[in-house]
Amino acid sequence: MRRLTLIAIPYLWLLALFLVPFLIVLKISLSDTAIAIPPYTPTLDLSEGWAGFKAFLSQLDMENFTWLTQDDLYWKAYLSSVRIAFISTILTLIAGYPIAYAMARAAPEWRPTLLMLVILPFWTSFLIRVYAWMGILSNEGLLNSLLIQIGLISEPLTILNTNTAVYIGVVYTYLPFMILPIYSALEKMDDSLLEAAEDLGCSRLQAFWLVTVPLSKQGIIAGCFLVFIPVVGEFVIPSLLGGSGTLMIGKVLFEEFFNNRDWPVASAVAVILLLILIVPIVLFQRNEQKQREAEG
Amino acid sequence: MKNALMLCTAALALGASMAAAEEVRVYNWSDYIDEALLEKFEQETGLELVYDVFDSNEVLETKMLAGGSGYDVVVPTGTFLQRQIAAGAFQPLDKSKLSNLDNMWDVISDRTAKYDPENAHAINYMWGTTGLGVNLGKVREVLGEDAPVDSWDLVFKAENMEKLAECGVHFLDAPAEMIPAALNYIGEDPDSHDPEVIAKAEAVYEPVRPFIQKFHSSEYINALANGDICVAVGWSGDVLQARDRAAEADNGVEIGYFAPNEGAQMWFDMMAIPVDAPNPEGAHTFLNFIMDAQNMAAASNYVYYANGNLAAQEFLAEDVITDPAIYPTPAAMDNTYTTTPYPPKVQRVVTRLWTKIKSGT
Numbered sequence: 001m002r003r004l005t006l007i008a009i010p011y012l013w014l015l016a017l018f019l020v021p022f023l024i025v026l027k028i029s030l031s032d033t034a035i036a037i038p039p040y041t042p043t044l045d046l047s048e049g050w051a052g053f054k055a056f057l058s059q060l061d062m063e064n065f066t067w068l069t070q071d072d073l074y075w076k077a078y079l080s081s082v083r084i085a086f087i088s089t090i091l092t093l094i095a096g097y098p099i100a101y102a103m104a105r106a107a108p109e110w111r112p113t114l115l116m117l118v119i120l121p122f123w124t125s126f127l128i129r130v131y132a133w134m135g136i137l138s139n140e141g142l143l144n145s146l147l148i149q150i151g152l153i154s155e156p157l158t159i160l161n162t163n164t165a166v167y168i169g170v171v172y173t174y175l176p177f178m179i180l181p182i183y184s185a186l187e188k189m190d191d192s193l194l195e196a197a198e199d200l201g202c203s204r205l206q207a208f209w210l211v212t213v214p215l216s217k218q219g220i221i222a223g224c225f226l227v228f229i230p231v232v233g234e235f236v237i238p239s240l241l242g243g244s245g246t247l248m249i250g251k252v253l254f255e256e257f258f259n260n261r262d263w264p265v266a267s268a269v270a271v272i273l274l275l276i277l278i279v280p281i282v283l284f285q286r287n288e289q290k291q292r293e294a295e296g
Numbered sequence: 297m298k299n300a301l302m303l304c305t306a307a308l309a310l311g312a313s314m315a316a317a318e319e320v321r322v323y324n325w326s327d328y329i330d331e332a333l334l335e336k337f338e339q340e341t342g343l344e345l346v347y348d349v350f351d352s353n354e355v356l357e358t359k360m361l362a363g364g365s366g367y368d369v370v371v372p373t374g375t376f377l378q379r380q381i382a383a384g385a386f387q388p389l390d391k392s393k394l395s396n397l398d399n400m401w402d403v404i405s406d407r408t409a410k411y412d413p414e415n416a417h418a419i420n421y422m423w424g425t426t427g428l429g430v431n432l433g434k435v436r437e438v439l440g441e442d443a444p445v446d447s448w449d450l451v452f453k454a455e456n457m458e459k460l461a462e463c464g465v466h467f468l469d470a471p472a473e474m475i476p477a478a479l480n481y482i483g484e485d486p487d488s489h490d491p492e493v494i495a496k497a498e499a500v501y502e503p504v505r506p507f508i509q510k511f512h513s514s515e516y517i518n519a520l521a522n523g524d525i526c527v528a529v530g531w532s533g534d535v536l537q538a539r540d541r542a543a544e545a546d547n548g549v550e551i552g553y554f555a556p557n558e559g560a561q562m563w564f565d566m567m568a569i570p571v572d573a574p575n576p577e578g579a580h581t582f583l584n585f586i587m588d589a590q591n592m593a594a595a596s597n598y599v600y601y602a603n604g605n606l607a608a609q610e611f612l613a614e615d616v617i618t619d620p621a622i623y624p625t626p627a628a629m630d631n632t633y634t635t636t637p638y639p640p641k642v643q644r645v646v647t648r649l650w651t652k653i654k655s656g657t
Contacts, residue, residue, distance in 0.1 A: 033640050035383045037571075039361040073651065140524065161510060244511055244654040252651075258354040259471065260647045261361060262640070 022274070029267035030060035040263050064268040074252065074269065078276060081249040084163070084238075085231035088170040092227050093220065095171055096178035100219070101212075103179070104186035115183070118176050130169055130240050137165050137241070161243035169237040174230070178223035185219025186212070218291045225284040229277055249273055320578035321346040323356065323367040325565065326514055327537060328422070330598035337585050343578050351514040352470070360385040360570065367570055368579035374411040374564040375472060377418055379637040386417040386568045393580040394419070396587035404604030407634065408564050418566035419583055420604030422533070422596065425560040425624070425632060426473050429516065429535030432550045434463045434526040446554040448481045451529055454503040461507035464525030469511040471650035473561055474529070476635050480559050487635045491645045501653045511654050517541070523549040531563075532621055533601035540600070553621040555628060562632035564604070596622075 031040040042059040044052075068074045103114045121129060136142045137160040144156040159165050189212065197207040213220075235250030242248070249269065256266035326349040338345050348367075350356050353376045359365040360372070360380050372380060380386060391397055397419070404420050412418050430445045438459045444450050451457060451465060468474055476486035478500035484493050509525065516528035521541035528535065532553050539551035567586065569579040585591060593611030596603045600616065602623050609617060616622050624632070638646055 035379060035640065037361055037363045037383055037385060039383065071648070073648070244508075245656060247655055255647060255651060258352070258358050259650075260644055261354070261357060262644065 025267045025270055027060070028263050029064055029265075029271050030062065031264045032059075032063070033262045033264050038263070039261055064264045065272075067265060068268055068272065074249075074272075077247050077249045077252045078272070080247040081232050081234075082276070084166065084170075084248060085228050085234075088167055088174070088231050089224050089228045091167060091171050092174050092178045093224060096175050096223065097182055097220070099175075100179045100182035100186055100216075103183050104189070111187070118179050118183075122176070126173065127236065130173070130237055133165070133169055133172070133241060134160060137168065160241065163242065163246055165241035166238050166246055169241045170231055170234065173237065174227045177226040181222035181226065182216055182219040185216040185222075189215050218287065221287050222284070225280055225287075229280055229284070232277060233273055319344045319346055320369070320575055320582050321348070321367045322369045322582060323348050323350060323359075323365070324369075324371045324421075325349060326351045327517065327534065328371075328565075328599055328601075330594050333591055333594055336591070337582065341578075341581055341585065343581065345582075353472070364572060365570060366574060368573040368575045369567055369569060369582050371421055371565050371567050374408060374566060375635055375637045377566045377568060378411040380568075381412060381417050385571055387571045387573070387576060388416050389419070389569065389583070390576075390580060393577075394584050394587065396584050396589075399587050399589050399592070399605050399607035401604050401606035401609075404564065407562075408566060408604070410634065410636075411564070412566065418568035419587060421565045421567045421586065422599070422601035422603050423562065423564040424532035424601050424622075425555045425562050426468070426477065426529070426531055427535075427553060427555040427560045429520050429528040429530045429538060430552050430554060431463070431520060431523060431526040432552050433548070434523070435460065438463060438526070445552065446557050448477065448556045448558050450556075451527060452478070452481050452500055452504060454507070457504040457507035460527055461509070464509045464519070464527075465507060466516040466519060466525050466528040466530070467508050467511050468516075468529055468531070469513050469654075471646050472635065472638070473563070475646055475650065476561055476633070477529070480561075480633060486559070486561065486633050489636075489638060489642050491642060494642070494645055494649060498649060498653060505653060505656070520551055521545065521549065523547060533599050536600035536619075536621060555621070555624060555632070557631070560632050562629070562634055 027044075028040055031042065033039060034041040042056050044056050048055075099118075103111060103118075106114055134141075138144075139156040139158065139160070141160070143159070144153075147153045148156065159168070193211050193215070194207050197211050198204070202210060233250050234248065235254055238246045238248045238251055239254070242251075253266055253269045253273070256262050256269055260266075320343050322345065324347065328349070329347075334345050334347055337343070353373050356370060356372055357376055357380060359367075360370065361383055363385075377386075400419065404423060405415055408418070408420050409415055428445065428448075428450055430450070432445070435443050435445060435450075439456060444456070449456065450460075451467075457465065475494060475497045478497035479488060479493065480486035482496060482500060484496060488494060514534075516525065516530050517534050517538045518541075519525045520528050520530075520535065520538035522545075523542070528538075532555070535551060535553040539553070542549040542551050567583055569576055569583075573579050586595070587605060589605060589607035590611050592603050592605040592608040596608065597613045597616055600619075600622055620628060
């Protein structure tokens, strides 16, 4: 009985917080837009019983999904989101790995402090931190005035409202999600393995590539997924730091929802986004499972 | 057990209804009121005022159409009001509770009745035009003394925009106003609902698009005032607020507002009560408070927008009532146009076109 309860809790969680909302979104994506509250039709009316439910079902259709295929905006936005997420993930990895490595190499009594420092930015609201970047990157911002003052440039660089600013914002925001799993993988590593590698004739660099990196592979994979998946659907960073040329599916979804007030199409966009993300999510799950089996 | 539960529920319900009776929740545009008025309202009525702000009609409309926004008074623009009334989002006003209704100005009421027949659901808060906010010093420096600051040529001619791009140009991120402006510029009906006519707006934006730094509906107030940009297509009162902030900062920035001579869009922001407002009684009290001649005048004196209140005019500051950028001359008023809401299919065309204009995709 106790075992059953334990298993039931995560499934109930999943059911209430993922499956039910998803089914609602799916249902809206099959509806038609209308000038009403809520702004779509049909809505489920249970007062007429089974007949009402059947009438409701017969009014649903795939029209909105067909619409998505007819306008290349959506595909371009999906592709561009995936590309931005992919490049950001690589950049975050390049920035995060050395940090995680240095943390894992640091004296044990320092590690809790270093870990705290990585988590510390979360104490400030995410929105405020992204806003702070607007102040840093703008034409009259801190970065440009610093660069001009030290004579590196004479004209301010236009960074804010470009894709570069989006990458900076994303890498900054998601860095801890990359560092933490890599750090946890590296920290567990047995130093004697490196000594063994060197005894067997590896240079330090070779030992790093042949021993350290493979042993932290699980952490790298976990970190990459933790960054990639949320960045694909990211909305706040591109809308605050990106320009009007930054095409991301999160912004398209926002526009469908708020500017077109077309909840059905917005929901269809969300459903497709989820389908696109299911592939990496399943891969991530598999990776986690493999890791558990290896450890178990 | 059951009794205790019922008691609890009753207590909760009572608590909820008591809280509702004490609070009035207002959702208005950002930078759109003299905040001293909010305190005055609380003191005069004993009601607690919760005052939130937004900067786009689209966000407001989404809340209205989702229902259950929890607000007692909201302020959509006329075209949006009309569509939301059609969706059943607002309750008819109980005019017996609005003793100050006689203060309203028929010139404006007649126009707003186009959106809301007999003004049954809303009162006019303020109105204005959509036009050009210009940093006069910089623009004359870039384009010369005879820069066409009172013409849409300023922002729709590539040769001007190319030069202005150096000092920065912002456009409103409001397709329901920027598409009509482009159509009006090329001599089409700005209120056209014909997708083929609407599509012509793209050709207006295409040559100037590379020179537009940003599409945003509220940042330009500060950007103009600080001298970060030199032209903004914006709302009259917002530009005038920028003018005032620059004057206060004494930073050498001189801002002017111009309703372009090819015609400017005239719009009306309307106060209405959502159909599911928790405290409609308090909402009526708030509307009546706003329609008080002195209160309305105080608001206009503060935000530099004209209002639809005739009795308020005697309390308006001299520089407000006589400023043609705020209260246009009758001739200038004839040189404005109004729009009506797009039906859903056309709305889709408009937003899609706007996305294309903004992002090039």
